[in-house]
Amino acid sequence: MSDDAWRPAIARAAAALTSCRRLLVLAGAGLSADAGIPTFRGSGGLWRNYPVEELATPEGFAQDPELVWDWYRERRLQIAASQPHVGQRALTLLQQHFPAGQVLVATTNEDDLLERAGVNEVVHLHGEIFLTRCTTCSWQGDDRLDNALSFLPCPRCGARVRPGSVWYGEAVPIAALQRVAGFDPDGCLVVGSSCLVQPVASIPLELRLHGHPVVEINPEATPLSELVTCSIRALAKDALPVLVDLLTSATVREQARRVT
Ligand SMILES: [Zn+2]
Structure with a gap:
């Protein structure tokens, strides 16, 4: 062919x-x-020996939010360095x-x-990976500049923030x-x-x-x-x-x- x-x-x-x-x-x-x-859904891939499909879940985030955030910050950088x-x-x-x-x-x-x-x-x-949003209230912010929002609690209610991606097991x-x-x-x-x-x-x-x-x-x-x-x-x-x-x-x- x-x-x-x-x-x-x-x-x-x-x-x-x-x-x-x-x-x-x-x-x-x-x-x-x-x-x-890099695609990861269904890829069976690993990041620092963690299955990526476990990182991208509400359970994975509840267990180790900083680990999940590290992975997402790295992905954000990878995307920012890519071109359409x-x-x-x-x-x-x-x-x-x-x-x-x-x-x-x-x-x-x-x-x-x-x-x-x-x-x-x-x-x-x-969802959108460059959004950082609150795990509790409806606050969200654009975090594409330097990931600054990802290191802070929600400015509105003080709860933990998470990436704006939709995880496995979550609704569209x-x-x-x-x-x-x-x-x-x-x-x-x-x-x-x-x-x-x-x-x-x-x-x-x-x-x-x-x-x-x-x-x-x-x-x-x-x-x-x-x-x-x-x-x-x-x-x-x-x-x-x-x-x-x-x-x-x-x-x-x-x-x-x-x-x-
Ligand atoms: Zn909040």
Whole structure:
């Protein structure tokens, strides 16, 4: 199989998505992995000999909050030192020039690469790593500058603070779910996600049942692959720029024609 055997699938994907008026992009770990962000869900990985899946739990934090914070501070630094890739920047272009309507981007990634790529309104289904929030009251603060908030008690109530990530066993934030549910998409692009969390996981299936297009970009086959309109077997950073170019080039040309 040649390196760009996926290119014919991109033309089919673009043809399927071009008439959508409300396109939902669901982005998973693969999108961030392409930027060098290590994934850990289901990885079986260790950090200082601790299974990372145990660190990212309410129980792990209750047992040793400083250990969990050390891991999160290290992850924050890793993310801060990474840069958005061309696939993530392409999503910004898609939002700005999508021919038929609106594009909403929701992600299970806790990093800020999509925001730094310029994407407008990123819905974080698994929280945001750079937020530090109170374990007791509703206070939260942006801690991306120097982790200073992570070393202090809650400024409002004095309780212990925790990372803004959603841990194993915790529910997806209700505001994020409401935003996605209220968007009422008529098409979906699933990028770098092998297993979506419920209830978001049912969105692509429901769209297919109603005859709407669902396109998947993933180098590996996933449980969704059998059901989608079109699967693009490629990395997000390779496939997204080509797909976005096909979807937006006519719009960009038209805008340029009006200006000149
Ligand atoms: Zn508090």
